[in-house]
Amino acid sequence: xxxxxxxxxxxxxxxxxxxxxxxxxxxxxxxxxxxxxxxxxxxxxxxxxxxxxxxxxxxxxxxxxxxxxxxxxxxxxxxxxxxxxxxxxxxxxxxxxxxxxxxxxxxxxxxxxxxxxxxxxxxxxxxxxxxxxxxxxxxxxxxxxxxxxxxxxxxxxxxxxxxxxxxxxxxxxxxxxxxxxxxxxxxxxxxxxxxxxxxxxxxxxxxxxxxxxxxxxxxxxxxxxxxxxxxxxxxxxxxxxxxxxxxxxxxxxxxxxxxxxxxxxxxxxxxxxxxxxxxxxxxxxxxxxxxxxxxxxxxxxx
Amino acid sequence: xxxxxxxxxxxxxxxxxxxxxxxxxxxxxxxxxxxxxxxxxxxxxxxxxxxxxxxxxxxxxxxxxxxxxxxxxxxxxxxxxxxxxxxxxxxxxxxxxxxxxxxxxxxxxxxxxxxxxxxxxxxxxxxxxxxxxxxxxxxxxxxxxxxxxxxxxxxxxxxxxxxxxxxxxxxxxxxxxxxxxxxxxxxxxxxxxxxxxxxxxxxxxxxxxxxxxxxxxxxxxxxxxxxxxxxxxxxxxxxxxxxxxxxxxxxxxxxxxxxxxxxxxxxxxxxxxxxxxxxxxxxxxxxxxxxxxxxxxxxxxxxxxxxxxxxxxxxxxxxxxxxxxxxxxxxxxxxxxxxxxxxxxx
Numbered sequence: 001x002x003x004x005x006x007x008x009x010x011x012x013x014x015x016x017x018x019x020x021x022x023x024x025x026x027x028x029x030x031x032x033x034x035x036x037x038x039x040x041x042x043x044x045x046x047x048x049x050x051x052x053x054x055x056x057x058x059x060x061x062x063x064x065x066x067x068x069x070x071x072x073x074x075x076x077x078x079x080x081x082x083x084x085x086x087x088x089x090x091x092x093x094x095x096x097x098x099x100x101x102x103x104x105x106x107x108x109x110x111x112x113x114x115x116x117x118x119x120x121x122x123x124x125x126x127x128x129x130x131x132x133x134x135x136x137x138x139x140x141x142x143x144x145x146x147x148x149x150x151x152x153x154x155x156x157x158x159x160x161x162x163x164x165x166x167x168x169x170x171x172x173x174x175x176x177x178x179x180x181x182x183x184x185x186x187x188x189x190x191x192x193x194x195x196x197x198x199x200x201x202x203x204x205x206x207x208x209x210x211x212x213x214x215x216x217x218x219x220x221x222x223x224x225x226x227x228x229x230x231x232x233x234x235x236x237x238x239x240x241x242x243x244x245x246x247x248x249x250x251x252x253x254x255x256x257x258x259x260x261x262x263x264x265x266x267x268x269x270x271x272x273x274x275x276x277x278x279x280x281x282x283x284x285x286x287x288x289x290x291x292x293x294x295x296x297x298x299x300x301x302x
Numbered sequence: 303x304x305x306x307x308x309x310x311x312x313x314x315x316x317x318x319x320x321x322x323x324x325x326x327x328x329x330x331x332x333x334x335x336x337x338x339x340x341x342x343x344x345x346x347x348x349x350x351x352x353x354x355x356x357x358x359x360x361x362x363x364x365x366x367x368x369x370x371x372x373x374x375x376x377x378x379x380x381x382x383x384x385x386x387x388x389x390x391x392x393x394x395x396x397x398x399x400x401x402x403x404x405x406x407x408x409x410x411x412x413x414x415x416x417x418x419x420x421x422x423x424x425x426x427x428x429x430x431x432x433x434x435x436x437x438x439x440x441x442x443x444x445x446x447x448x449x450x451x452x453x454x455x456x457x458x459x460x461x462x463x464x465x466x467x468x469x470x471x472x473x474x475x476x477x478x479x480x481x482x483x484x485x486x487x488x489x490x491x492x493x494x495x496x497x498x499x500x501x502x503x504x505x506x507x508x509x510x511x512x513x514x515x516x517x518x519x520x521x522x523x524x525x526x527x528x529x530x531x532x533x534x535x536x537x538x539x540x541x542x543x544x545x546x547x548x549x550x551x552x553x554x555x556x557x558x559x560x561x562x563x564x565x566x567x568x569x570x571x572x573x574x575x576x577x578x579x580x581x582x583x584x585x586x587x588x589x590x591x592x593x594x595x596x597x598x599x600x601x602x603x604x605x606x607x608x609x610x611x612x613x614x615x616x617x618x619x620x621x622x623x624x625x626x627x628x629x630x631x632x633x634x635x636x637x638x639x640x641x642x643x644x645x646x647x648x
Contacts, residue, residue, distance in 0.1 A: 191388035194355050199402035199449075200376035209401070213392040 045276070052273040056265045075269040079277065082270075090244040090252055092274055099231055099248040100281065105168040106230025107223050114177025114222070115215065119207055121178075122185040123193065133182065140175045144236060152239055162243045171236060177222055184218045185211065220292040228282045249278040304379070304456035304489050305331050306352065310361035313347050321347040323513045324361060329506075332487045334480070338500035339510035340536070346461060348510070349493045353382050353459050365457060376405070381450035382459040385466060387442045389434040389449075395421075396430040399448045406453075420452040423482070440471045447479070451486060458483065458490040464499065476503060497537050501525065509533045526576075528638060531645035534574045540603060540614045543580070546642070547573040554639065557609035559587045562637045567648055572640040577603065577616035579636035582623075586631035590615060595623070604628070 047064045054069030080092040120126065121133050144151065151170050160166030188211070196206045212219075237251045247255070253274045306329040313322040322344040329335050337345040350356040352363060354375035363371050370378050381402075389398050396417055403413045421427045424444040434442055443463060450458055463479070464472045480503050483490050494500055500507050501521045509516045509524060509532075517529035528534035534542040547556040549567040554560070556573060580590075588608050596603040604615045604623070608630075615630065617623070639648040 189386060189388065191384045191386050192390065194353075194375075195382070195384060195388035195390075195449075197355070198353065198375045198380065198382050200405035201401070205405065210390055210392075216392075 045279075048272045049276060052269045052276065054269070056268045059268045060265055071269055072273075075273045078267070078270045079273045090247045090255075092249075092277065094245060095247050095249045095252040095274075096277065098246060099250065099278070101164055102167050102233065102237065102248055103227045103231035103281070105164065106171055106233070107226035109168055109172030110174040110177045110226045110230075111219055111222050113172055114174045115181050115212070115219075117178045118181035118185055119211065122182055123203075123206075133178075136175050136178050138175075139173070144171065148235070148239065155240060160240075162241055162246050164246075166240050167237060167246070167248075171230070171233070174226070177226065180218065180222060181215065184215060188214060217293060220289045224286055224289045224293065227285050231278075231282050249274060253278065304366040305329060306457065306489065306491070307364040307367075308352075308361065309364070311348070311351060311358060311363060312360040313344070313351060313356060314359045321513055322351070325515050326361075327508065327515070327518055329489060329491065332489055334483055334490045334492065334503060334505045335508060336492045336494060336500040336504035336506075337508050337510060338494055338497055338536075339516075341495055342512075343510040344513040345493045345495075345510045349459055349461055349491060352457075352491060353380055354378050379456040380459055381453050381455040381457075382461065383443075383446045383450050383463045385462040387434070387446040387466075389442060389445055391434055394431050394433060395426060395437070395445050395448075398434065398445055399452050402449060402453050416452050416454075417448075420448040423451070424448050439467050440475060443467065443475060447482070451482070451488075455488065458488050458492075460490065460492040460494075462494055463492075465494070465496070472499075479503070497539065501537070507537075509536060511536075526636075527647070528574070529647050531572060531574070531640045534638060534640070538576065540577055540616075542574040542576050542638070543611075543613050544572050544574045544640070545608075545611050545613070547571055547639075549639075554637075557588055557611070561632055562639065564639060564648070567639060570642050571648065572642050572645070574638040574640060575632055575636060577614045579633040580613070580615040580630050581633060582617065582621060582628060583631035584629055586629040588630050589627035590630050591627050592623070 050066070050068065051059055051064060052075050053072045054065075054067060055071050058065075058067075058069065080096075083091045117136065121129050126132070155161060155166045155170055158166075160169070192210065193206065196210055201209060232250060233248070234250050237246075237248045241247055241251065244252075253271050308328070309326050310324040311322065311326070312320075312324040314320045325348065337348060339345045347356060351358050354370070354373060358371050362369060365378060365380075390401065393401065399417050399420060400413050403416065408416075417430070418427075421430055424447055426441070426444055426448060429437060429441060429445075434445065437445065443466075446463070460479070464475055467475060476499060492499075492503060501524075504521055506518060507521055507524045508518050509529075511532050517524055517533045519527070519529075524533060524537055528537065528542065531544055534544060545556055547554050547561065547570075549555070549564070549569060549571055552563055552565045552567060554562040554564060554567065554571070554573055561573060561575075590604065590606045590608050590613060592604045592606040594605040596605065599619065601619055602617050602621075602623075604617060606613060606615070606628075640646060641648055
């Protein structure tokens with residue numbers, strides 16, 4: 001079929017050169033728009049990258065330029081392995097690990113809690129299930145920023161300041177994930193549940209054997225959103241972590257540019273390189289899971 | 303293999319709707335019983351109550367003398383085939399068939415052997431590693447059957463299993479299911495709205511209407527001696543002709559002609575006659591004014607009027623039909639009489 005199509009299209013373009021030229025103009029315009037958009041997004045990143053390759057003094061003297069310097073290695077060494085701050089424990093590697101723990105813990109926690117909440121709401125005859133759902137839903141109106149003081153106090157009293165639990169647990173209750181999983185579960189045919197009951201699968205077995213594998217595309221989609229969201233958390237880690245070995249990348253970069261002892265020049269190169277490193281994991285997560293995500297959307301097998 | 307007893311089984315939904323009026327019947331060991339009726343007649347509800355997917359409001363349900371009213375579906379020793387197959391989309395055919403056995407902690411070797419047997423029986427051997435989405439409708443239906451037979455249950459339940467297939471495949475699967483049931487000898491309850499399926503597959507048919515059992519009987523019984531005008535008009539395509547008649551001292555008259563004698567009847571009633579029980583007869587006293595001839599190849603249907611009443615008649619393909627009114631008569635003893643008010647058979 002596709003062969004016949006391309007043949008037909010080729011014939012059409014051959015016999016209608018005028019039309020072909022017009023299409024080309026439109027294509028050119030489209031590409032121009034796309035290229036401009038892409039440049040708009042990428043140029044700041046390229047500038048940041050350029051500044052990681054020249055000595056910090058250059059940046060103060062000339063600002064951004066087109067010169068590619070020889071400081072990339074040195075900056076990378078400093079960024080990843082040299083400690084900064086007072087305690088000397090927040091090297092780039094350390095912060096990267098912390099960021100991964102936060103991002104993955106945040107995403108996995110939200111997915112697990114959201115799925116289980118949605119499972120309870122959709123599949124069990126609970127009194128006030130709908131009310132419970134809408135109460136969960138209204139928490140969307142109360143983001144972290146609104147409840148940050150009470151949340152902080154709870155975490156502090158539980159002694160979870162400067163711990164991974166303190167970073168992750170208060171954030172993993174998720175109305176968004178619950179909502180998406182609820183909508184998804186409601187689209188799973190009722191007969192599947194009944195077949196599983198007759199096949200002797202209890203509630204836990206049904207969840208683990210059937211519902212979770214069926215939801216894997218939804219889980220991938222949630223993971224993209226939630227990982228990036230968790231990775232980019234700034235306010236909460238700033239509040240909860242005061243010890244430098246608990247700093248995440250996003251929180252730690254700022255500190256480096258702030259360190260000005262005497263009349264030293266801020267370590268622009270190092271901070272900029274850390275900023276670029278901080279972008280890479282979310283980009284990879286999106287690229288990796290997106291192929292899954294799209295596959296799931298187009299290849300419906302329910 | 304099991305007997306099934308229903309004793310006053312009743313289903314009332316929380317909103318007060320009575321989906322199934324108290325119903326009682328008994329299914330013999332190895333019998334193939336078809337529940338048939340229009341949509342919303344309660345046949346699926348009844349089946350789902352037997353399966354344990356709907357709660358029983360009142361009455362008793364026994365499988366092999368064991369009261370199972372409150373037994374979990376998994377513990378009733380049943381297997382069910384669903385209309386939409388309800389295969390687990392993420393599992394291969396093999397896993398779909400094996401899943402119920404796995405949950406029952408059957409040994410791996412035994413599972414493999416049973417799956418292989420079931421697959422061989424259903425010609426699924428080449429498809430065991432495929433996903434349901436890679437199968438055709440008929441193959442999916444077979445997998446659903448495989449999932450049922452591999453468990454070796456006491457009772458098969460079928461919920462309109464063929465209604466998603468095209469007509470040709472449906473005929474084929476109908477025969478396969480019936481043959482399989484014969485071979486395995488498992489008691490079966492089969493729900494359908496298709497009266498052809500009911501007639502061809504059933505040992506006994508249960509006709510339902512509006513949450514009530516209208517008639518229980520062999521296909522022959524139900525077809526030739528319908529218990530009510532509802533059954534008469536539901537079973538058979540085209541349905542039985544139901545015509546108003548008058549009885550006078552035991553003589554039933556329609557359109558001025560005596561059609562039947564029956565001692566105990568008097569006054570207005572409905573008389574029913576199957577289209578094939580009206581025969582062309584040069585000496586016939588009734589005249590059929592034919593409006594439309596439906597050519598069906600092996601036979602023809604004549605739609606027309608006798609007097610003021612619409613009548614359908616069935617003739618063989620070789621019967622010559624002259625133009626103009628056709629004199630017809632009725633086959634003797636092929637007439638059913640019904641009460642005009644209640645529709646019940648007299």
